Amino acid sequence: QMQMQESGPGLVKPSETLSLTCTVSGTSLNSRDYHWGWIRQSPGKALEWIGSLFHTGSTYYNPSLQSRLAMSVDASKNQFSLRLNSVTAADTAIYYCARILITYSYVIDFWGQGTLVAVSS
Amino acid sequence: DIQMTQSPSSLSASVGDRVTITCRASDNINRFLNWFQQQPGKAPKLLIFTTSRLQTGVPSRFSGSGSGTDFTLTITDLQPEDFATYYCQQSHSSPYSFGQGTRLE
Numbered sequence: 590q591m592q593m594q595e596s597g598p599g600l601v602k603p604s605e606t607l608s609l610t611c612t613v614s615g616t617s618l619n620s621r622d623y624h625w626g627w628i629r630q631s632p633g634k635a636l637e638w639i640g641s642l643f644h645t646g647s648t649y650y651n652p653s654l655q656s657r658l659a660m661s662v663d664a665s666k667n668q669f670s671l672r673l674n675s676v677t678a679a680d681t682a683i684y685y686c687a688r689i690l691i692t693y694s695y696v697i698d699f700w701g702q703g704t705l706v707a708v709s710s
Numbered sequence: 711d712i713q714m715t716q717s718p719s720s721l722s723a724s725v726g727d728r729v730t731i732t733c734r735a736s737d738n739i740n741r742f743l744n745w746f747q748q749q750p751g752k753a754p755k756l757l758i759f760t761t762s763r764l765q766t767g768v769p770s771r772f773s774g775s776g777s778g779t780d781f782t783l784t785i786t787d788l789q790p791e792d793f794a795t796y797y798c799q800q801s802h803s804s805p806y807s808f809g810q811g812t813r814l815e
Contacts (some may be wrong), residue, residue: 634810635809636797636799638806643788645711651804685754694760694801696741696756697756
């Protein structure tokens with residue numbers, strides 16, 4: 590059974606870097622049919638697509654975050670990661686990792702449980 | 711960027727009711743529209759993709775329709791577990807934006 594689990598610090602100081610890892614089990618990242626991505630949800634607010642990557646390392650970022658964002662994949666560990674630098678309070682959110690089906694469209698078909706990251710001094 | 715607007719933002723209903731949620735895109739997205747259900751404290755769950763295709767395991771009381779800029783999610787015979795927040799999301803072009811949500815209570 591497939592599982593996706595986010596991990597990383599729950600508290601980050603302003604201007605520092607937010608780093609999260611998603612560990613995937615029950616399936617391989619090495620699939621031509623899927624991207625692996627991140628979505629966040631600010632407290633009480635709607636969802637925001639952050640970006641995604643292919644198992645080859647090709648990345649696709651939200652332009653609003655692109656200048657601060659880096660994603661990477663470690664296929665040997667079946668993990669992928671997110672780094673967002675120069676964070677502010679506006680980056681406080683629940684961060685979800687997700688699987689995205691790309692064979693016909695861009696469909697987020699499986700989500701991790703999410704991890705809350707607060708930006709505060 | 712494509713903006714997604716849902717209406718209403720909240721909706722009161724009762725078990726057994728039929729409800730409709732509307733999603734409007736700021737530009738033509740063909741049929742690249744997905745619907746998610748989110749229970750409090752949980753991750754969103756995919757219900758419907760490309761306007762009308764039911765995700766595996768989703769009950770047939772959920773249905774979707776539309777094309778271009780106007781889309782609807784319909785739930786018939788509401789069940790207690792259906793009271794949640796619903797989001798639409800366009801998968802036509804990056805950035806893949808979501809609606810602001812409709813809370814069904």
